[in-house]
Amino acid sequence: MLYLVAGLLGLCAGRLLVPLIRAELERAPVRSVMARRPNCDCPVRPADYAPLWWWAGSRGSCSRCNRPAGVFYRLVEPVTAAAWAGTVGLVGAQWVLASFLWMVSVTVVLSFVDLRSYRLPNRVLVPGVVVGLLLLAGGALLDGRIGDLPEALASGLGYSVALLIPALLTRGAIGMGDVKLALLLGLFTGYHGWETTVAALVGGFLLAGAVGVLLLALRRITRHDHLPFGPFMVAGAWLAIVRALASFNS
Numbered sequence: 574m575l576y577l578v579a580g581l582l583g584l585c586a587g588r589l590l591v592p593l594i595r596a597e598l599e600r601a602p603v604r605s606v607m608a609r610r611p612n613c614d615c616p617v618r619p620a621d622y623a624p625l626w627w628w629a630g631s632r633g634s635c636s637r638c639n640r641p642a643g644v645f646y647r648l649v650e651p652v653t654a655a656a657w658a659g660t661v662g663l664v665g666a667q668w669v670l671a672s673f674l675w676m677v678s679v680t681v682v683l684s685f686v687d688l689r690s691y692r693l694p695n696r697v698l699v700p701g702v703v704v705g706l707l708l709l710a711g712g713a714l715l716d717g718r719i720g721d722l723p724e725a726l727a728s729g730l731g732y733s734v735a736l737l738i739p740a741l742l743t744r745g746a747i748g749m750g751d752v753k754l755a756l757l758l759g760l761f762t763g764y765h766g767w768e769t770t771v772a773a774l775v776g777g778f779l780l781a782g783a784v785g786v787l788l789l790a791l792r793r794i795t796r797h798d799h800l801p802f803g804p805f806m807v808a809g810a811w812l813a814i815v816r817a818l819a820s821f822n823s
């Protein structure tokens with residue numbers, strides 16, 4: 574029941590993230606994107622605000638202009654719903670829950686934007702980190718775990734510094750956006766111990782390497798292409814947090 578409610582709330586949150594992602598990809602103001610249907614440029618209708626319905630109601634393409642919704646944007650709501658249900662299930666009734674829901678929502682936006690544009694925009698990163706830190710600190714205080722915050726901060730800085738060196742040396746494969754994303758991910762993984770941050774870092778590199786080798790083998794990319802690194806860092810951090818909390822809860 575709890576998972577169902579969290580999943581439904583996650584679907585609604587995902588519906589809000591769709592125009593945020595589209596605004597970043599089209600470099601358009603959020604307000605102008607919100608005035609249009611999620612999948613095309615027709616004016617938005619009241620029914621479009623329901624998650625999934627904006628494409629499911631018309632079988633995936635706009636009934637007026639026939640533009641297909643595309644798999645990319647249709648994935649946002651289910652991914653967010655699954656992330657919210659998992660977060661609620663694992664973090665449970667703690668005050669820090671709000672901060673972790675914030676973190677997964679911000680990282681969903683960043684991952685989708687990075688996948689398509691190879692950018693991690695400051696317009697999302699800066700509020701993501703600042704609000705995330707405030708929510709985590711407030712939650713930790715109310716949970717009586719404020720003592721864990723210094724380790725979280727140190728882990729965030731540590732993860733950033735670990736990426737700063739390759740970012741400065743490689744010019745491209747790892748960017749300054751990844752360094753800032755590492756601050757956010759290090760903060761939230763480090764709240765469960767610095768080992769969790771190390772697991773997130775290692776997991777991110779392993780996932781990126783494995784997918785890279787697979788895509789090379791399938792000839793989907795060449796050796797000169799590079800993959801966006803952000804989504805792999807996010808996946809590594811999510812998995813590290815799941816592992817830390819699952820072993821803590823059992």
Ligand SMILES: [Zn+2]
Binds near residue numbers: 635636637638639640
């Ligand atoms: Zn349309």
